[in-house]
Structures are given as structure tokens and as C-alpha cells.
Amino acid sequence: MLHQGEEEIVELLARSDQRAIALIYDKYGAALYGVVFKICQQDEAIAQDALQEGLVNVWKNASNYDSSKGRLFTWILNICRNKALDRYRQMKRKSEIQTNTDNVSAFEKNAKTALNTDVIGLKEEVNKLPEEQRILVELAYLQGFTQSQIAEKLNIPLGTIKTRVRTAIMALRKVYVE
16 A cells, blocks of 8 residues: 555656656655664765665666555665665675774764754654664664564564564654655
8 A cells, every 4th residue: 555655656666767766865865864874873975875775776676666565665765774784784894804093093083973863853753662662673773683683682582573663663654754
């Protein structure tokens, strides 16, 4: 079931109309960037690259979207989140290998750039969630853990993790999408 505005985006994607990406960015860009930025340890350049690559993947894989399996926003968010996780892991491997201390200190300064989550109010809305949901959202979407890793880390059954995350995402959707 498509929600307001999603139908037009899906139709434009199906026709390979470039306006689809502009609409996606206008409608979801701030929320997507906030998640990607946090996963990329607040490195603006990497976050911007990850978001761009994620949106390119959305464009290339538009035919794979199935509205019966979930919301368009969730599908796009997962693609961008996965791209950010890939970029973060690449960045982390490079920083572990790096031996030049001048470059390391420059990297650390860039990594400390603060995210202004007040712009989209994401942090405030996440903090309003019940603690059991808030912790899971922070681990999954803001720190980049998979649901399996969270289940192992917190010693909670995977099904419970999935249910709580889904409930939290539905609550956040009401704030940002409707």
C-alpha cells in the first residue's frame, strides 16, 4: 500500500524519470542524510558520497521495489543505510591501516564534527520512544548494528528485536511521513 506522494515517485521511477530522485530527496533527504551521517561517524564527505551512492542504487534497482512488502521510505532507507555501513567499514579499515600520524589527526578532527539532529528533530523523536525501542533504533539505525548483532549483544531473541524495531519505525513514520 503506497502512501501520499509515494505513488507518484514509484511511477516516475518505473518510467526512469529523473524527477523521481528529486522528489525522493525533497521528501526524505533530511531523514536519510541524518541516518547516513551518523553511521559514517559524522564525516560529511563520506556521508554525502554514501547517500549519493544509495540514491543511485535506488534509481538502478527501482524495478525491485514491491509496495506489498513495505513502504517506499523504508526500502530507500535500507538501501542508503547499507551503503553507509559499507562506506563506514571501508573508512574504518583504512584508518586502522593508516600509519601517517598527520593524516590520522586530520581524520580525527573531521570525525568530531557535530551532527545537528535538531534540524530534522530525529534525536528528539527517538528519545520519545520507550527505552526498549529507543535503544534498538539507536543501535540499528544510528550505530549501524544488524538486528542479529543487537540480539546477540543484548541477549534478546531476534524476533523480539524485529518486532520492537518495527514498532519504533512505525511510530517514527507517523511523525516524519504522514
